[in-house]
Amino acid sequence: MKKFYSVLLMAILSLVKAQMTYTAANYANVSDQANYHLGNTSTSLNFAATGANFQWNFAAVQNQSSKQIAYADPSTSVFKNLWCQSLGYTSDCDVEFSDNFNVAQKLINNPEPAGTNSTLEDLFAHYYKSYSDFSTKMLGLKMNSSGNEIVLTLNYQQPDVMYKFPMNYNDSYTEAFSYDGESMEQSFLFKINGTGTRTNVVDGYGNLVINNQTFSNVLRLKTISDQQITIVQNSGTQQRSIKTINYQWFHQDYKFPVLDVVAIEQNNITIPIEIRYLENSSTLANSSNEKLGKHFIYPNPSKGIFKTNIPENEIKSIEVYNLAGQLVSKSLNLSQLNNGQYIVKINTAKESISQKIIKN
Structure with a gap:
């Protein structure tokens, strides 16, 4: 019986040791960047499966293209003055801007279609990182709609808390977020209002194999983002509901997720729409x-x-x-x-x- 308890104790201790903690100090800062492979999304791999001491094997994912993620200094943002103007910050613009944002990211590199007769030309996210969370607080966008140039900032009344630190297995939270923005250029009205919730659950830990790489002792984070968007233009009002599911795997030695899967659910089946995984040795924590x-x-x-x-x-x-x-x-x-x-x-x-x- 004594031997049984000794074996049981060793097993429990091994499980405790296996659970990794991911802190704000591990996560990326200004000037950090990651080079990702984009995998083939036509796959039957089950990215939703998870658990304690789990073994994720995605060796079958094949590289199709590449993508870079980079965090920039928000002071370089072309949306700075517009943000200050929208909130009435005139004499103290620099101070207010630096107090609200300390990380930024250019989300698109080339113009993208944004509906009928509309093109999204620029999209810039502005974040605030602390040692307790990482949140989206403003989006700057530039687009062309039916020949009309639109530039505006989407200001968050309730920030979108993307991560809470430290991350540990079984952590979970649901936070509401809301934002709005308005542009009136040459009598052309464009107004956006959005509300939603983000639910984050750290639902697994274990070892990950992706393509030809192996990552030991990772945490898995599942995110469900559910939002409702209202767009008002001269031509009328549109309402949209957007729900996305995000699976991310974190390792203490890497500043960005080592694997990031964006998906949708149809008939209780998870369908990936983007699979990105780190190139070898990309974004080491040091x-x-x-x-x-x-x-x-x-x-x-x-x-x-x-x-x-x-x-x-x-x-x-x-x-x-x-x-x-x-x-x-x-x-x-x-x-x-x-x-x-x-x-x-x-x-x-x-x-x-x-x-x-x-x-x-």
């Missing part, structure tokens, strides 16, 4: 460190006193986080902290650089 040398924080591991090869006069701030995403220090002297793994974030005038360290 990729930004290469700009400053292979090991910019040293020695690693250390008993508690760490150093950096970044010149002291270039450092604006130092932040040290535990794996639960909590700020535990603002210096590289970790002598008073418990042994374990930490994420160090060094902010300079040009960028933020993160590295995982070990105190032993």
